Amino acid sequence: MALAELGAVVLDCPDPRALAGFYAEVLGGTVESGEGGGQDADWVDLTVPGGRSLAFQAAPGHVPPRWPAPEGSQQFHLDLTVDDLDAAEKGVLALGARPLDTEDRSRSWRVYADPAGHPFCLCAC
Template structure:
């Protein structure tokens, strides 16, 4: 028996509304709130929340001295099309050169790693 149920995944960042907007363009959904806490209500999935973190230092993938701590795996049907879209939204490629794999690694505009994964 579970002791709890996942409520929301929260990402620390310098600009919550801007990062929520990035993920809204990637995942769809509705951005709600202003200020230090902003929610992204994702259709058919768990919500993401974005919390202001003054002095936020983004992780560096794959360095152990600035560990990623977590990452999001985003499932897509077309890796090339999804890559084009996230790059246009401001994502930075971290490990996307090996086209034989079923995943590619990027950083969002606040530096959090995420993967685009083929279904």
């Protein structure tokens, strides 16, 4: 029996509304202000299709993880499943993502950083 249920995955970032907007464009869904309300909210929620949530929390002095970094940790990353890897790549780059790994284009996954520097993967289904 489970002791808990996952509520949301929370990403620290310098600008919660901007990062929520990035992921809303990538995943779809609805952005809602949380703590602090309005444009300068310290917490912003994104409810994605299917009812799952991502949350974004203001973190003054946020230092994004480095990938790859043998001396450090990526902390976590999101795997996002896509039907067309090339089309999805074009879309996330246009939204402000940057590639982190362009060495092997034959794989079924590619690694990027979101605008706040968090790594995520696009994975072909």
